[in-house]
Amino acid sequence: MPGTDQRHCGTLIVGASQAGLQLAASLRQSGATGPITLVGEEVHPPYQRPPLSKEFLAGRADFGALALRAPAFYAENAIDLVSGERVADVALSPAGPPGSGRAVTASGRELVFDRLALTVGAAPRRLPLPGAELDGVCYLRDHDDAADLRVRLTTAGRVVVVGGGFIGLEAAAAARALGRSVTVVEAADRLMARAVAPLVSEFYRRAHLRRGTDILLGATVAAVEGDGRRVIGVRLADGTRLPADLVLIGAGVVPRTELAERLGLDCDGGIVVDARCRTSDPAVVAAGDCTVRPHPMTGEGRVRLESVQNAVAQAQVAAATLLGRTADVPSVPWFWSFQGDLKLQMAGLSAGYDGQVVRGEPDGEQFSVLYYRYGRLLAVDAVNRPADYMAVRKALGRGATIDPDRAADPGVPLKTLIAAEPDTAPAL
Numbered sequence: 001m002p003g004t005d006q007r008h009c010g011t012l013i014v015g016a017s018q019a020g021l022q023l024a025a026s027l028r029q030s031g032a033t034g035p036i037t038l039v040g041e042e043v044h045p046p047y048q049r050p051p052l053s054k055e056f057l058a059g060r061a062d063f064g065a066l067a068l069r070a071p072a073f074y075a076e077n078a079i080d081l082v083s084g085e086r087v088a089d090v091a092l093s094p095a096g097p098p099g100s101g102r103a104v105t106a107s108g109r110e111l112v113f114d115r116l117a118l119t120v121g122a123a124p125r126r127l128p129l130p131g132a133e134l135d136g137v138c139y140l141r142d143h144d145d146a147a148d149l150r151v152r153l154t155t156a157g158r159v160v161v162v163g164g165g166f167i168g169l170e171a172a173a174a175a176r177a178l179g180r181s182v183t184v185v186e187a188a189d190r191l192m193a194r195a196v197a198p199l200v201s202e203f204y205r206r207a208h209l210r211r212g213t214d215i216l217l218g219a220t221v222a223a224v225e226g227d228g229r230r231v232i233g234v235r236l237a238d239g240t241r242l243p244a245d246l247v248l249i250g251a252g253v254v255p256r257t258e259l260a261e262r263l264g265l266d267c268d269g270g271i272v273v274d275a276r277c278r279t280s281d282p283a284v285v286a287a288g289d290c291t292v293r294p295h296p297m298t299g300e301g302r303v304r305l306e307s308v309q310n311a312v313a314q315a316q317v318a319a320a321t322l323l324g325r326t327a328d329v330p331s332v333p334w335f336w337s338f339q340g341d342l343k344l345q346m347a348g349l350s351a352g353y354d355g356q357v358v359r360g361e362p363d364g365e366q367f368s369v370l371y372y373r374y375g376r377l378l379a380v381d382a383v384n385r386p387a388d389y390m391a392v393r394k395a396l397g398r399g400a401t402i403d404p405d406r407a408a409d410p411g412v413p414l415k416t417l418i419a420a421e422p423d424t425a426p427a428l
C-alpha cells in the first residue's frame, strides 16, 4: 500500500464518533502515554447524533451545541484527530508485533499503527426502490443529512417517512411540529416492532395519530415517483399513491464491516467481538454500532445494540483490553427516544419476555411497561415516567428485581420495591 504521506499513529482508532472518541479518552484516562490517532470520515469533530432527529431537526438546537468535546480537549489529551479522511484499506503486519500494521486513507495518506481499534459505526440501509435517486429522497444518519433535511423541511408541505422505527418516528414528530403533513409507512404490522411490546407500539400509533401524523401499517413502498428530477410521491405495493415533496427513508442501518472483512475478521451482521471487545484477531478491538457482541446481561447469544450507552460502555472495555486490563463497566443497556413531547426511556432488554406489568394509563400518556421472564425483571419501557425508568435501571444494575404484583400500582414508587432476586429464579 504505497502512500504519499506517512505518519506513525501509535494506536489507530478508525471512526471518530461516540465510540471512537470514548476509546481515545478512556485510553488517556487509564494512563496510556503513546500516540493516539483518531481518524474520521466526517469533516466535523465528534458530535452527538441523537439530537439530529430531535432538537436539531425541530430547529431547537444548533450544531455547535452538539459537539461531544470542546476543541481544546484533543490537544490537551494529545489525541491526534484527523477529520475528513476515510480509511480505505488496512492490513496487519504478519512479521510485526500483534495488532500492528498499516492503513491507507482515500486521499493516499499512509498510517502506520501499533494497535488498531475499529469504531466505524453503521450506515443507513438504502432501499433499492425505483426512483430512490430522485431529489427529495433523504436518509438521516449524520450532520450533513440532518442539515439538508432541516432546510428541506422549511419548504416541503407533504412528508412521507418510510419506516416506523425510532428515527423515522422522531423525524415525523419534528416535521409535524413544524406544521408539515406527515405520513409514516411501515411494512410491519406495528411500530418499533423490534424494540417494544405490542401495547407500546399501539400507544405510539394512537399518539401520533392524535398529533395529526398518519400511520400506515403493513404497507410496503413499491416505488418513489418523480417528475423526472424531483420526488412527487410514493407508490405502495397495493397501488395507493401518497403525494410527497420529501421522502425520508428510515429503514434501519447496516453495520460498516468493510475494513474488518479486509482484515479477514469474523463478521456476522456486524464485527463479531467478545465481552472484552476483542475481534476474532484478539489483538484488534472493535466497539459500538459496528459490532455484534455477547448479550450484555446473560453473556449468551449475540446482539447488536445501536445506542450511545453501548458505544460508550464498549469503548471503555476496548480501551482496557488494549492496555491488557479488564474493565468493570455497568452492563445494563439503556436507550431513549424522544418523539416530540413523548419521552420513551428504556432500560434492559425485553427480548424473550413471558410476562409484562403495565403501570399507569396509556390514555394519559404516562405509563410504563415492565417485562419479566420466569418472574425475573428484564426491562422497562417508560413513557413520560422517568422515575420508573430510573428504578428499573437501578434494580437491573444491582441484579435485583421488582415484585410484579406490587409494581402494577402506579401510586407506589418503584424504587421502594427494589428487592434482591429470589434464589429460586432460574438463570436467564
Ligand SMILES: Cc1cc2nc3c(=O)[nH]c(=O)nc-3n(C[C@H](O)[C@H](O)[C@H](O)COP(=O)(O)OP(=O)(O)OC[C@H]3O[C@@H](n4cnc5c(N)ncnc54)[C@H](O)[C@@H]3O)c2cc1C
Pocket (backbone or CB within 6 Å): 014, 015, 016, 017, 018, 019, 020, 039, 040, 041, 042, 048, 049, 050, 051, 052, 053, 085, 086, 087, 088, 119, 120, 121, 122, 140, 141, 142, 167, 256, 259, 287, 288, 289, 290, 305, 306, 307, 308, 309, 311, 334, 335, 336, 337, 338
Ligand atoms: C438520528 C439518530 C438519532 C439517534 N438517537 C439515539 C437516541 O436517542 N439514543 C441513543 O442511545 N442512540 C441514538 N442513536 C444511535 C447512536 O447515535 C449510535 O448508537 C452511536 O452514534 C454509535 O456510535 P458509534 O461510534 O459506534 O458509531 P457512529 O456514530 O456511526 O460513528 C462511526 C463513525 O465512523 C466513521 N467511519 C466509518 N467508516 C470509516 C472509515 N473507513 N474511515 C474513517 N471513518 C469512518 C463514520 O463516518 C462515523 O462518523 C441515534 C442515531 C441517529 C443517527
